[in-house]
Amino acid sequence: MVPGIDFLRNELGVDGRDLTLRWSGQISLTRRILAVNIFALLLLAGGFFYLDSYRSRVVDNRVAQTAREARLIGEAVAAVDPALRDPLVVRLARDTGSRIRLFDAAGRAVVDSRALGLRNFVLMDPDKEAWDQTIARFLDAAIDVIVMAPRPPLYRERSGKQQWPDVAAVRGRSLVSTTVWRAPDRTPVLTAAAPLRAGGVVMTTVNARDITKTVRIERFRLSMVLLGVSIVSILLSLFLARTIVRPLRRLARAAVRVRLGRAREVVVPRLPSRRDELGMLARALSDMSLALRARIDATEAFAADVTHEMKNPLASLRSAVEGLSRVKDPALQAQLLAIVRDDVHRLDRLLSDISEASRLDAQLSRAKFEPVDIAAMIDGLVAQRDARGVERGIRLRFDRNPDDRTVILGEGARLERVFENLIDNALSFSPDAGLIAVSAIRENEDLVIRVEDEGPGVPEEAREDVFKRFHSVRPDSETFGQHSGLGLAIARTIVDGHQGTIFVESREDRLDGARFVVRLPLAEMPE
Numbered sequence: 001m002v003p004g005i006d007f008l009r010n011e012l013g014v015d016g017r018d019l020t021l022r023w024s025g026q027i028s029l030t031r032r033i034l035a036v037n038i039f040a041l042l043l044l045a046g047g048f049f050y051l052d053s054y055r056s057r058v059v060d061n062r063v064a065q066t067a068r069e070a071r072l073i074g075e076a077v078a079a080v081d082p083a084l085r086d087p088l089v090v091r092l093a094r095d096t097g098s099r100i101r102l103f104d105a106a107g108r109a110v111v112d113s114r115a116l117g118l119r120n121f122v123l124m125d126p127d128k129e130a131w132d133q134t135i136a137r138f139l140d141a142a143i144d145v146i147v148m149a150p151r152p153p154l155y156r157e158r159s160g161k162q163q164w165p166d167v168a169a170v171r172g173r174s175l176v177s178t179t180v181w182r183a184p185d186r187t188p189v190l191t192a193a194a195p196l197r198a199g200g201v202v203m204t205t206v207n208a209r210d211i212t213k214t215v216r217i218e219r220f221r222l223s224m225v226l227l228g229v230s231i232v233s234i235l236l237s238l239f240l241a242r243t244i245v246r247p248l249r250r251l252a253r254a255a256v257r258v259r260l261g262r263a264r265e266v267v268v269p270r271l272p273s274r275r276d277e278l279g280m281l282a283r284a285l286s287d288m289s290l291a292l293r294a295r296i297d298a299t300e301a302f303a304a305d306v307t308h309e310m311k312n313p314l315a316s317l318r319s320a321v322e323g324l325s326r327v328k329d330p331a332l333q334a335q336l337l338a339i340v341r342d343d344v345h346r347l348d349r350l351l352s353d354i355s356e357a358s359r360l361d362a363q364l365s366r367a368k369f370e371p372v373d374i375a376a377m378i379d380g381l382v383a384q385r386d387a388r389g390v391e392r393g394i395r396l397r398f399d400r401n402p403d404d405r406t407v408i409l410g411e412g413a414r415l416e417r418v419f420e421n422l423i424d425n426a427l428s429f430s431p432d433a434g435l436i437a438v439s440a441i442r443e444n445e446d447l448v449i450r451v452e453d454e455g456p457g458v459p460e461e462a463r464e465d466v467f468k469r470f471h472s473v474r475p476d477s478e479t480f481g482q483h484s485g486l487g488l489a490i491a492r493t494i495v496d497g498h499q500g501t502i503f504v505e506s507r508e509d510r511l512d513g514a515r516f517v518v519r520l521p522l523a524e525m526p527e
Helices: 003-012 029-045 047-079 082-096 131-146 165-170 209-259 277-326 330-366 374-388 412-429 487-497
Strands: 099-103 109-112 177-182 188-195 201-207 370-373 395-400 407-410 435-443 446-452 501-506 514-521
Touching: 029 209, 047 082, 047 131, 047 177, 047 188, 047 201, 047 209, 082 099, 082 109, 131 209, 165 177, 165 188, 165 201, 209 277, 277 330, 370 374, 370 412, 374 395, 374 412, 374 435, 374 446, 407 412, 407 514, 412 435, 412 446, 412 487, 412 514, 487 501
Parallel strands: 395 435
Antiparallel strands: 099 109, 099 201, 177 188, 188 201, 370 407, 435 446, 446 514, 501 514
């Protein structure tokens, strides 16, 4: 089992079989970036293989040239007077830079340019060369092993009855034989033998040091290019890793601290100077942590408010229950029992509203919105109120333009709760025989619903507070404890979940009265 599987299974709560981790997933980004760039450099290092093929082509061309020279020298020697043969051999050896030897039909050497005084073919002793040549030979051998280049036989002079392979190959034939040898200093030695018309053989020997020198120069240039590119690539890789890995590590550390329950202490870096994907990720994580912090604070505040709100009815209930054990008067007992019933009802209503308020956000996030006709909904609510009878002679009126489109995408039951709360609130503050006017009007791409009453209105400084949880300012005529103070807070949560807004304002047509305004986006009509 890969170690990361157990870790992710514990952290994420998923089965390890659902996770597919490659071995590369366990390597840091810095090492992976370096590995990718170094792999590209290794492709560049493949140029050494090209140099080996280049050397092979050069050697092949030189072998062909040596064969042609041997044939031409043989024809020249055969055409000249025997008395002029030795000077011609010296001149040709000097011009071609090779050692020329003539053999008779029996394979014995009869003419040698070195014996004639021309020492232009001299093999270098590796032990007497400078240290840089020793390093060069070592590198030649190492690269030959890497590229698996064929190793020519070591060049040795023949004497006595030993015959040269090329001489033996062409004696009595009309072909030209060539062989590539390896000098002690790893430079190529080329021998070529061609037949003579008189029955002998001419053989040329040349030490092609220029081939090795050319290949070494090209190899050195390629090495310098490879070294320079390697340094630049490593520096760029480290720079790239720094610009990617370091911010990711900062974000990861911040995320771990948030996970450990230190959300208030953590400041997730926003990386404002970065406009790339990492900057977007940093700002998204920062916003997420702020939202989480706000949610935690709201939860704690809500818990504190719930505790405070429940203490009042519990204290009243405890006093009434304790009084029942001491009071003997039936009238007082009945009064205390009425208080107990009211407090129990109040607690039941409070717990129901608290439960609904605490679940609203999660339920709205999972809800599947459907087309809802707001005008038809409000018309039905008003009709139901009228059918049941409105207390204190209060009148309800719904105004709408029949031509306006009033369909939105939402959850009908939740939206109905919003308008029920607003109508209940207006009924509580309306005077006797007052008028509550509800209207639904389309404004651009929004549907605006207004609920107006003729009550005392809402002071400007309290217009935002009325939407806070457990904030309850009730009229003096209303019995204490009939409302939990969560109705308008629930209404705002529902409206916000439908991407709408809700606020309260004063009525322009009256000196008193309140107007609650709900603005919801209209559903797009199909083409």
